[in-house]
Amino acid sequence: MKLRKVTAASAAVLALALSATACGSDDKDDAGSGSSGGGTIKVGIKYDQPGLGLKEPDGSFSGFDVDVATYVAKELGYDADKIEFVETKSADRENAIARGDVKFIAATYSINDERKEKVNFAGPYLLAHQDLLLKSDSDITEGTDLNGKKLCSVTGSTSAQNVTEEIAPKAQLKEYGGYSECIAALQSGAVDAVTTDDSILAGFAAQDKYKGQFKLAGLKLSNENYGIGVKKGDTATTDKINAALTKMVSDGSWQEAVDANFGPANYKNEPAPKIGNIVS
Template identity: 55%
Template sequence: MKVPKAGAVAAVTLLVLAASGCAGDSEKPKLTIGIKFDQPGLGLRESGGKFSGFDVDVARYVAKELGYEPDRIEFKQVYSSDREVMLQYNEVEFVVASYSINEKRKAQVDFAGPYFTAHQDLMMRASETGINKPEDLNSKTLCSVTGSTSAENVRSKLAPKAGILELGGYSECVFALKDSTLDAITTDDAILAGFAAQAGNQGKFKLAGLKLSDEKYGIGVKKGDEELRTKINAALRKMVQDGSWDRFVQANFGAAGYKPQAAPPISEGS
């Protein structure tokens, strides 16, 4: 048997190590982030697979601070009704999806943030004149999304006699509003402004301008994952301090004429 020279052995060893290193890089898992796919201005999957919106920009910024470039991010669609389940079963690492922080949700998941303040409002057809205050909703039919806080707020506080149609997504509510199946859509003003500003919708709808609630958006993480929550909070603070938050607001809401409140302070107890 011919014994290879030491130099040849070393060369082979280096090649093996290099190959294994390349394989490790290619097999590095992607960061999976839950977002909405049907909310223009916040989280939208456009034709061709491109993602846009304020939440998308925030998610990418946070991911970069965690060490992930855009090509290492995988966006996964979440619905209002399944965000907690997606986190609990590790389907996503975190959720950036107009996710209002409240006590019921905090019992199931933890939140970084808040990073945005929205207000529950109404969107109706531009010709609508019969909705001027919350009490007017008692004789109206509204649409919201299953699992959102908006429908519950109407039922329990604002207009207990209102008819409420809960659908799977806000796009479905918009179609129903166009068809005069209902009188208004109720959810956060940031979401409604995005739909009102979409091409094809401009001039057809209007927002009531009623601040029916304060909605603090947070980034949802799995319950007990304090390390990830702390890192995301640090990224959010940096995002505000370096001016990125303001740039994201202008890029995504400027055309709609929607002006949100200033960035809220990040709370360690979210």
């Protein structure tokens, strides 16, 4: 009789221990436990922006944002083979972070007050400007030269609105579904200029098939402070990413990534911005 009581008690203790272990496993970081623990991390990027975030035909990824994200993930404890890149389109970035689909996002994500209400931002890690991409032999030297010319951007672009409302009201706006279509139209002569962030334009111009065909106007029509988006309130991860970005600049890796991804387009990048320094 006494033996049966001890066995029952032991079984109860064992059940409680197993239950506690199971509950504890649910509290693990959903991004994995880093290289030491063999976990993975999900990172949001663009899939369709050459020079910034591009999924190559062989399934690999390239671009400045990819290089930045890879460096940051390594500093967080994840080797390159432990990173899972997730496509995050502009309209879904805040939702992807809130849902926990990704640990952080590096995807030409401009820091602004509206977005800061929904996510934490690390950085900025690049200061870009709205600009124009032109054919290399174009005689356009300033925004007003676009009056009467054909300007291309994607449907709903704020860049196009800025140009047509503030600089060249007589420009003939042509809108397409993606920037690749605009670049093809510029190459064929169907349009005279393409407008969006200079970093995006430089990325397209740096592609092998376009080398030497295009140039940036260098107009700096706006300031775009690219930051890394993190879940709102996650100051620990934000601080770690800021430390990683600071190290990336100091050890020369940041400039190497700029040169590798934008160099062929003669992109005159701004110096690496200081963490927290938002240029308005």
